[in-house]
Amino acid sequence: MNNTAAEAGLVKYKESSGRKWKRIVRNRYIYLMILPGVLYFLIFKYIPMFGLVISFQDYLPYKGIMGSDWVGLKHFSRLFSEPEFWNIFKNTIVVFVVNVTFYFPIPIILSLMLNEVGNAFFKRFVQTLVYIPHFLSWVIIVSISFVMFTMDGGIINEMLTYFGFQPVNFLMSSGWFYPMYVLQVIWREAGWGTIVYLAAMAAVDPGLYEAARMDGATRIRQIWHITLPGIRTVIVVMLILKVGSVLDTSFEHIFLLLNSMNKDVAEILDTYVYTAGLKQGQYSFSTAVGLFKSVVSFILVMGSNWLAKKAGEEGVY
Structure with a gap:
């Protein structure tokens, strides 16, 4: 009984995924139009967030992020x-x-x-x-x-x-x-x-x-x-x-x-x-x-x- 329900759920999930991909392919030009905006936010807004880690370090360019010393909340205290x-x-x-x-x-x-x-x-x-x-x-x-x-x-x-x-x-x-x-x-x-x-x-x-x-x-x-x-x-x-x-x-x-x-x-x-x-x-x-x-x-x-x-x-x- 449980196996039957699981198989039915899997089939339903595959059908739903298939319909989603068909809609994406059908509207591919619309998604292509929003691609520049997505890339802009990804490159200039989200990826730079990884650099926030240096606010907890004494960052030195020649050491890089991985080699700089950790100082915790020192800069926030200052x-x-x-x-x-x-x-x-x-x-x-x-x-x-x-x-x-x-x-x-x-x-x-x-x-x-x-x-x-x-x-x-x-x-x-x-x-x-x-x-x-x-x-x-x-x-x-x-x-x-x-x-x-x-x-x-x-x-x-x-x-x-x-x-x-x-x-x-x-x-x-x-x-x-x-x-x-x-x-x-x-x-x-x-x-x-x-x-x-x-x-x-x-x-x-x-x-x-x-x-x-x-x-x-x-x-x-x-x-x-x-x-x-x-x-x-x-x-x-x-x-x-x-x-x-x-x-x-x-x-x-x-x-x-x-x-x-x-x-x-x-x-x-x-x-x-x-x-x-x-x-x-x-x-x-x-x-x-x-x-x-x-x-x-x-x-x-x-x-x-x-x-x-x-x-x-x-x-x-």
């Missing part, structure tokens, strides 16, 4: 005992809070505005216009800002001087670092961020708007009671993903804005890892910092996803 680390950690959190507070709502607001535009040509024109900055590198964005805000002939300071005000050193001032940072992020990414929200708005049932108009609802009421609830799940998912990058800010952007005069507020964990790892050769210590960042981000993603589900949302998974 990390948490350095006063400089806590200031850098605070700067990283502040950059994230500024980003979420001032940038995160902008693509949503911009999407709501674009969704209300009736003229299709004008809508596509504005969308194209706000998408373009995303395709410019941070080097170009920061360079344009430098030309505009520099005290040596910058148009902004020239206008201030023309109207009788004193020129302001925007680029070298700690107080202007966060406004400069968030304005550049909004300029470059706000338009690109509307893609997801506009796609979600397109999925909202048009019949709901017609029913609301028949009941006398204004455009603002329709946005508040139909559009926003319709894209609420997408907003929550995007916020969870944003929370996961709390310690993973844009290294290139911050690095280009960083200088000796604003270092006290502009130095973040990513630039700290670059300085300690590549410039000073402290490979094990910088890897420990990177591992700390990854663990914190993972915990925050899991926690925010759990809270989202508790609040009745779908979450990321």
Whole structure:
């Protein structure tokens, strides 16, 4: 009896496997299309994880990973005992809070505005216009800002001087670092961020708007009671993903804005890892910092996803 059941289960398993392989062969071109993405994550995201072991070693390149001495949690103890680390950690959190507070709502607001535009040509024109900055590198964005805000002939300071005000050193001032940072992020990414929200708005049932108009609802009421609830799940998912990058800010952007005069507020964990790892050769210590960042981000993603589900949302998974 048992042998018969086992044989039946084996036959069922083989049939199921055969059907799966037939589906894979039938959809082989679709799987081929996702192959570059899979290879990217495999080569640049997963395989490098094996290198995290050097955060528990005094890694020396000429000895290699297998020959370097094990030191346990030595680098983590050093990390948490350095006063400089806590200031850098605070700067990283502040950059994230500024980003979420001032940038995160902008693509949503911009999407709501674009969704209300009736003229299709004008809508596509504005969308194209706000998408373009995303395709410019941070080097170009920061360079344009430098030309505009520099005290040596910058148009902004020239206008201030023309109207009788004193020129302001925007680029070298700690107080202007966060406004400069968030304005550049909004300029470059706000338009690109509307893609997801506009796609979600397109999925909202048009019949709901017609029913609301028949009941006398204004455009603002329709946005508040139909559009926003319709894209609420997408907003929550995007916020969870944003929370996961709390310690993973844009290294290139911050690095280009960083200088000796604003270092006290502009130095973040990513630039700290670059300085300690590549410039000073402290490979094990910088890897420990990177591992700390990854663990914190993972915990925050899991926690925010759990809270989202508790609040009745779908979450990321």
